[in-house]
Amino acid sequence: MSMDDTSVEVPGGSPASDDLRQERDELHDRLLRVTAEFDNYRKRTDRERREQAEYAATDLIRDLLPVIDDLERALAASIDPKTGNVATLRQGVELIRRQLAEVLRRRGVEPIDAVGQDFDPEWHEAIASDPIDGHREGEVTAELRRGYRIGPKLIRAAMVKVAKA
Numbered sequence: 001m002s003m004d005d006t007s008v009e010v011p012g013g014s015p016a017s018d019d020l021r022q023e024r025d026e027l028h029d030r031l032l033r034v035t036a037e038f039d040n041y042r043k044r045t046d047r048e049r050r051e052q053a054e055y056a057a058t059d060l061i062r063d064l065l066p067v068i069d070d071l072e073r074a075l076a077a078s079i080d081p082k083t084g085n086v087a088t089l090r091q092g093v094e095l096i097r098r099q100l101a102e103v104l105r106r107r108g109v110e111p112i113d114a115v116g117q118d119f120d121p122e123w124h125e126a127i128a129s130d131p132i133d134g135h136r137e138g139e140v141t142a143e144l145r146r147g148y149r150i151g152p153k154l155i156r157a158a159m160v161k162v163a164k165a
Helices: 002-008 017-076 087-106
Strands: 109-111 122-133 140-145 148-149 151-158 156-165
Touching: 017 087, 087 156, 122 140
Parallel strands: 122 156
Antiparallel strands: 109 148, 140 156, 148 151
């Protein structure tokens, strides 16, 4: 054999080529195991994320059910036809609103202060602007829909009216 014949495979192979083949097979097996482990990890984290979301939703719903019960009782209450007194009904609905606000507060939800603040497109959605005496340019003069956030994360922007010059 000449020096050029080193690249020709000999039947049965040399010990060096057998070692390389074995190392390649081991690395291939290792790659397959790592790929399978990663796939299992991804599936497990997806399942855990879904379970966590379901748990959070269930927990929130459990906190909201008493509010719904109170709303149903308020709707079932009749207004005295003789006096037309709605004050008691209004007080009941206000109590329910406070109860719901407390559920949200416990969850870290905060209303966004808007009226009197400078318009901030990150927190406010301007739907109207009017020249209004006594207000500075860009000041929020009315809140048409309350906005909410959890810490620094916006849930819903406040719909506002803004003063213009």
